[in-house]
Amino acid sequence: MSRIVTKEFLSENVVKLELEAPLIAKKRKAGHFVIVKIGKEGERIPLTISQANPDKGTITLIIQRVGVTSHKLSMMNEGDEVTDLVGPLGHATKIENVGTVLCAGGGVGIAPLLPIVEAMHDAGNRIITVLAARNRELLILEKEIRAHSDEVIIMTDDGSYGTKGLVTNGMEEVINREKVNLAITIGPAIMMKFTSMLTKKYSIPTIASLNSIMVDGTGMCGACRVSVGGKTKFVCVDGPEFDAHEVDFDELLMRLGAYKEQEIEAYSRYLEVIKNR
Amino acid sequence: MSGFDAEYLKSRREAEWRVNLRKGIKAKERTNIERLKMPEVDPLERAKGHMEVNNGLTKEMAIVEAQRCLDCVNPTCISGCPVGINIPEFIKHIEAGNFLDAARTLKETNALPAVCGRVCPQEAQCEKSCFYTEKLGKKPVAIGNLERFAADFERDTGNAYVPEINEKNGIKVAVIGSGPAGLSAAKDLAGFGYNVTVFEALHELGGVLKYGIPEFRLPNEIVDFEIDNLKKMGVKFIKNFVVGKTASFDDLKQEGFEAFFVGSGAGLPNFMNIPGENYIGVLSSNEYLTRVNLMGAAKPEYDTPVVHGKNVAVIGGGNTAMDSVRTAKRLGAKRAMIVYRRSFEEMPARLEELHHAREEGIEFLNLNNPVKYLADKNGHVNKMVLQKMELGEPDASGRRRPVPVEGSEYEVEVDQVIVSIGVSPNPLIPQSLPGLKMSKWGTIEVDSDTMQSSVPELFAGGDIVRGGATVILAMGDGRKAAAGMHAYIKSKTKPGN
Numbered sequence: 152m153s154r155i156v157t158k159e160f161l162s163e164n165v166v167k168l169e170l171e172a173p174l175i176a177k178k179r180k181a182g183h184f185v186i187v188k189i190g191k192e193g194e195r196i197p198l199t200i201s202q203a204n205p206d207k208g209t210i211t212l213i214i215q216r217v218g219v220t221s222h223k224l225s226m227m228n229e230g231d232e233v234t235d236l237v238g239p240l241g242h243a244t245k246i247e248n249v250g251t252v253l254c255a256g257g258g259v260g261i262a263p264l265l266p267i268v269e270a271m272h273d274a275g276n277r278i279i280t281v282l283a284a285r286n287r288e289l290l291i292l293e294k295e296i297r298a299h300s301d302e303v304i305i306m307t308d309d310g311s312y313g314t315k316g317l318v319t320n321g322m323e324e325v326i327n328r329e330k331v332n333l334a335i336t337i338g339p340a341i342m343m344k345f346t347s348m349l350t351k352k353y354s355i356p357t358i359a360s361l362n363s364i365m366v367d368g369t370g371m372c373g374a375c376r377v378s379v380g381g382k383t384k385f386v387c388v389d390g391p392e393f394d395a396h397e398v399d400f401d402e403l404l405m406r407l408g409a410y411k412e413q414e415i416e417a418y419s420r421y422l423e424v425i426k427n428r
Numbered sequence: 429m430s431g432f433d434a435e436y437l438k439s440r441r442e443a444e445w446r447v448n449l450r451k452g453i454k455a456k457e458r459t460n461i462e463r464l465k466m467p468e469v470d471p472l473e474r475a476k477g478h479m480e481v482n483n484g485l486t487k488e489m490a491i492v493e494a495q496r497c498l499d500c501v502n503p504t505c506i507s508g509c510p511v512g513i514n515i516p517e518f519i520k521h522i523e524a525g526n527f528l529d530a531a532r533t534l535k536e537t538n539a540l541p542a543v544c545g546r547v548c549p550q551e552a553q554c555e556k557s558c559f560y561t562e563k564l565g566k567k568p569v570a571i572g573n574l575e576r577f578a579a580d581f582e583r584d585t586g587n588a589y590v591p592e593i594n595e596k597n598g599i600k601v602a603v604i605g606s607g608p609a610g611l612s613a614a615k616d617l618a619g620f621g622y623n624v625t626v627f628e629a630l631h632e633l634g635g636v637l638k639y640g641i642p643e644f645r646l647p648n649e650i651v652d653f654e655i656d657n658l659k660k661m662g663v664k665f666i667k668n669f670v671v672g673k674t675a676s677f678d679d680l681k682q683e684g685f686e687a688f689f690v691g692s693g694a695g696l697p698n699f700m701n702i703p704g705e706n707y708i709g710v711l712s713s714n715e716y717l718t719r720v721n722l723m724g725a726a727k728p729e730y731d732t733p734v735v736h737g738k739n740v741a742v743i744g745g746g747n748t749a750m751d752s753v754r755t756a757k758r759l760g761a762k763r764a765m766i767v768y769r770r771s772f773e774e775m776p777a778r779l780e781e782l783h784h785a786r787e788e789g790i791e792f793l794n795l796n797n798p799v800k801y802l803a804d805k806n807g808h809v810n811k812m813v814l815q816k817m818e819l820g821e822p823d824a825s826g827r828r829r830p831v832p833v834e835g836s837e838y839e840v841e842v843d844q845v846i847v848s849i850g851v852s853p854n855p856l857i858p859q860s861l862p863g864l865k866m867s868k869w870g871t872i873e874v875d876s877d878t879m880q881s882s883v884p885e886l887f888a889g890g891d892i893v894r895g896g897a898t899v900i901l902a903m904g905d906g907r908k909a910a911a912g913m914h915a916y917i918k919s920k921t922k923p924g925n
Binding site: 174175178188192193194195219220234235236237238239240366367369370371372373374376377378383385388402405406408409410413414417 | 629730
């Protein structure tokens with residue numbers, strides 16, 4: 152059981168939960184994730200730890216409402232308890248001083264990007280972060296990212312904030328302007344595919360943090376498998392970060408749709424139930 | 429491994445009640461009784477739901493079956509039991525109608541009798557070394573069915589016997605993993621007087637007994653009942669805790685844990701690495717069974733999804749493959765097929781499981797091997813390409829090696845493929861202990877008598893050592909390791925050391 156200490160909506164469909172988890176808060180490093188399950192009938196879903204406060208014994212998760220479990224989480228309140236929380240899982244990000252790091256965060260992917268930006272900045276790197284969202288309302292964690300970046304470029308699809316355009320436009324501008332030693336990309340799979348194609352063109356080593364379907368999150372089921380450099384890897388125990396240029400993003404995109412039908416059906420059923428409550 | 433020495437067994441055999449019982453019926457009459465058949469639910473009926481296949485023996489049946497046992501001077505059956513149950517004693521208690529005493533006898537050495545009575549391959553262990561099998565050429569005493577009967581009888585009374593424990597010694601030990609190896613070690617360690625804490629990574633206790641073995645073979649409530657019994661012995665359980673991640677071994681040592689038993693299992697599914705294996709609808713048996721068994725995916729009120737395949741192929745011939753294919757049948761598959769590269773003779777699954785699977789209408793595509801999968805435009809698997817095989821010379825395992833028949837490829841329509849070709853050891857524990865000596869297969873290397881690893885305070889057993897074996901062998905390891913840990917801690921705390 153993990154109690155929700157604070158709750159805040161970052162946008163209409165994105166919620167930030169601070170959870171009591173003293174052991175995880177102490178062990179967690181940038182890049183780690185947890186598995187969350189609500190209630191006896193709940194499913195296990197992976198969520199990247201966005202922030203942690205070891206003194207207070209809390210971790211922060213940022214959740215976008217996309218299905219039954221994320222919606223259930225968004226409906227929980229301060230003082231409520233999450234039934235099952237386990238972690239920290241996966242390999243931590245390799246933090247080292249490489250020079251200039253170009254970070255790209257798309258949508259809710261900005262949440263897992265934050266701890267990496269923070270750690271890379273603390274390691275002495277020059278950090279340029281490109282944040283992308285559909286519009287101004289959907290952009291999250293700008294202030295926190297700014298606190299750990301030397302420069303922040305904002306891109307929106309509709310131009311309601313920052314520059315109108317795609318994340319890759321913002322990145323390419325930086326690449327054309329100065330030497331970039333490493334790129335980090337986190338966001339929807341389609342965005343990571345295109346950012347990765349861009350940095351490959353310029354031969355910039357790039358890391359992508361993948362968010363695949365998981366059940367146990369400890370290597371047991373293989374639901375999270377992904378092809379990296381032609382070899383099958385498990386995101387949970389081999390990742391979640393991989394050399395982006397070696398990841399088969401088309402396969403990842405395909406596999407993310409494995410339970411699409413069931414998920415859509417279950418979510419509409421769930422929305423119907425809560426509407427009638 | 430036998431739990432008792434020969435002298436003790438002999439003295440138990442000479443107890444008055446057993447002498448009298450032996451005299452009651454002539455050996456000739458005993459051997460003339462036919463082995464009873466376990467009553468089963470009709471195959472067509474049971475394949476519709478998840479009810480248990482076997483119904484269990486009635487009291488009357490159990491007594492008759494127990495009468496078959498000759499209470500041999502030299503009970504060879506015990507040497508066939510990995511946890512060394514005093515088999516003749518428990519069977520004679522049943523013959524005498526003292527069913528609760530039978531259950532007590534089981535629990536002297538076995539932490540999970542109701543589980544073992546259901547899933548042990550008795551035909552390859554105790555029943556194989558029964559006097560009937562070895563010397564009379566007859567069907568062995570149904571030791572497994574009797575074990576199940578005694579354990580179930582005790583559970584149904586609602587008043588289970590809690591094994592006695594030595595005086596608490598105040599020493600903390602940790603067990604990592606709540607599967608059969610861990611539970612078995614925890615029971616013995618608690619009995620020796622230790623403060624035992626079991627750490628489980630998942631949200632449920634029981635390990636493979638919960639996520640792997642389906643309810644129609646082993647109902648979850650039976651596993652929970654046996655675990656409750658360990659709780660009554662004082663064993664503490666902590667769920668959602670990954671040792672090596674949530675806390676390191678060093679953290680736990682600082683918390684006062686003096687020795688560790690690792691029974692973390694072989695939780696990494698193997699794949700064949702053939703084209704199309706990552707298409708949607710191709711999944712490991714671990715994933716499929718975990719969704720259905722642990723996560724309740726087949727029940728409407730549970731959130732975890734599972735695809736109810738219509739044409740389901742399960743690749744492999746082991747018990748897990750049988751569990752998967754029979755689950756697929758229960759989830760409504762029109763065709764539920766086993767694809768196995770050898771023949772029935774070489775199949776590693778238990779005979780009982782094979783027999784049940786055939787009764788339930790499972791198709792067997794033996795001497796076939798998948799070479800690739802094909803998919804529709806959305807990446808959903810829709811065909812498998814099989815290659816025919818024939819048997820050649822025996823290989824290192826003694827089984828005849830399957831050889832592909834060139835040009836024999838053909839396609840079979842499928843919408844779900846469950847790959848069940850074995851597991852590799854879970855890497856989480858080794859990753860977190862760089863000094864630990866591992867084999868080239870990724871298993872932990874241990875002394876085969878004490879189960880002690882290269883890290884003196886760390887012992888291990890079950891699939892993390894064996895790489896993929898049975899519940900009962902894991903339990904035997906747990907017992908050996910508990911004894912090894914006990915000896916290690918005693919030697920460490922001896923004055924003068």
